[in-house]
Amino acid sequence: MITTEPNISGKFLIKGIWIEAQQTANVINPANINEVVGRVALCTEQEVKDSIESAENAYQTWKLTSLEDRANRMIAAAEELQKIVEENVSLYVRENGKPLVEAKKDLLRCVDIMKQGAEELFIWSASESLPGAQKVMVRKRPRGVAAIIMPWNSPLILTFKRVVPAILTGNTVVVKPATNCPLALMTFLQVVSSYFPAGVINVVTGSGALIGDILCTDPRIRTVAFVGSTETGKDIIRKSASTVKKMYMELGGNDPAIILEDAVMDEQAITKLRMGILKAAGQVCSAIKRVYVHESRYDEVVSKLTKEFQHIYVGNGIQPDAMMGPLNNKKQFEYVSGLIERAKASGAQVNTVGIKLDPETWDQGYFMLPSIVTGVNQQSEIVREEQFGPVIPILPFKTVEEVIEMANDTEYGLRASVWTENEELAVSLADRLEAGAVFHNNHTIFQDLHLDFPGAKESGLSRETRHCGMEYFSDSYGFAN
Template structure:
């Protein structure tokens, strides 16, 4: 148990000052609903406006700062943050529900983003001379105040992948973390903010709708970086249109995995498949959420995946033996349970597997065992929806054309994967799949965090990047003579 709250508990950051919020709400441990981890401040409209003011004022000087100065500050902040990673892993587990391994990996990636972004800035910021009859330079400049709105499922890396390039590009930021999981973000950003002038990094917490409305309606906010649901993304697009703000969005996903007849389904491949489905209890936009398998391998795959799921140890992520933690919050827990119940009532075959680490504590947390669903079709709710939980439907297909048609039959287009021994065929299929990225015999993230690719359709609004996202937070302009 944590005996004291983190120093950021119930506070917000404006212009370098951490201020106490008059109103707060509790942040609970999803593995033990009786444990309060800390408080989250409920900021008012006046406070949000104060944060925008601070960011706008700080932008005037920060946008004119030397590139080398930004790099040195970021490198120093990264070094300082690296020294407190270990002591904050348990805090992240307790407020988010990840396992110790998942939590530590996310925190270390934040340091990696800081160092990598600083290195990329030195490569990318320099003027680029275009070839042609006229001498034309492509030059970059900061955009202005950036709003960073991030979710509860992977809050650390998703926040840092936006805050860090925005600041390095010369912008100032107003960060709005998820209300039920803000403490580790704020603790880490507290360390980072101390290496930058007051007002460069500001943090407000509370009502997502109110804060989102304020950020989208203020003409001083020039960029909105949002990660969350597709519906909220649509609302932000509408609200930001009045000021023609630049929007950078990573939204929902319903990622398909296509397993062909010649796929290698050995122990290692099945393990990769399991991790791609159950990481963070399935609460990942780019997790596998639908599996299509060639009918000749259908029975084999279901049997092997069930056996792999049976090894999953579900419990409080703070326990080192746990390989899957709880869902993050009651709303998501109720939604996933309801989805499973409706699917079973509709006649599907629902297979639960896994080990309850502490059965006597099971009802104290938002726990759901890994679940395989068979006997459903393409129009079933469990196939159409973004489950965002440890549940996976498996459907057979007879031909590659059918598999591609089924995989593309979704409003989402975030990621996809093809599992086959024929890499040339996998490339051909990737050209036909409507996804921002297609993985071969795996379904993961890019190991190089400088790389990213946008989702298609309703899965996002952005463009591919090779420079840690710096492109999203700067304007390019031409200088000609």
């Protein structure tokens, strides 16, 4: 296990130089809160402004580079990054909490995103001729400096899905990682940034309020990409309005899984359901947050899912046997614990199961066994709120009309899933569900990383993409003659 601090610890990146911060905060291992994994820089107001200036200056020349040059740099960086994946898995586990298998997948997907982006760049860039009396061509160009403000739950994938298309399309970026979990991400960005001109990638860390205010109000920032809570997203939108920035927002979710009367709930299906709920200890915006089961199958599904949860080993993600790690931080741990306690107080049945991998050190981390909650209704707090933890309410329903109404009865609309053997019915229900994407007999991610679909309602802003998100960081303009 790597126990020394990474070389980016306590530093930030401006103009191609990693600068030692005057003030830092500790990054804590959520599986052992007494372990300091490294330090995160607390950037000042002037340093954040310097990062924007660095990006703005670099943009003037970077926007003029050829597509071939950008793609070649990205591919070279991806190949170099692939060499250091294995040695950085433990760092990521120690600051984030995910088990080894999940953590390694995250790191490898960053490499895949880079390679796919380089390939997709040439498809995205092709000009389009519009039909009509006048010859009009639609062409594409970068917008300028993009601010990329990222969360702690899946920081690498979410950041790379924004940094990669932004710089490939000719923009420059200022990245603001989460202070809870910045180290593996910054280690990766250190490698990637070395393949691009100074100032194309800048990284600042510290107070979300201070850095966010500057990035959102500075007129040199033309695009803001944010992943996080809906309330914070609304605040960012308000602050960005004065300079009419383009907003790419992936916000909260309260995803329903609807299990119909004819669904096959065999071992494979229950495993998929469990993974849709408990991946990253439930700390995934697109994870299943509510399960609705037809009343004729309710007891069966509750029983099968309970047995599935009983076999979950919870512990330090660095241990190979850990199937689920801790929650990432104290605030989230206390929030989820509060939800569970209030559910019990309201009369709900909370069945907490699973296996403590190391009972002796359990209280040294933010560990939580998975819980299934029954005896709740549509208005229960634990049903209406985004839990973002290893706890799942299960509710019965009688009719399709009833369950569609319950599934849509939320301000969120990120993802949903329909479990049935009738594909035609699944499609018809998907058309009625208010969600950015609906999965059939599964609840997962798109295997093709160049695809993405935003959330509906208060779960996001943007549109679907077929080009690794390049549309979010570019403008189309018309050329007519």
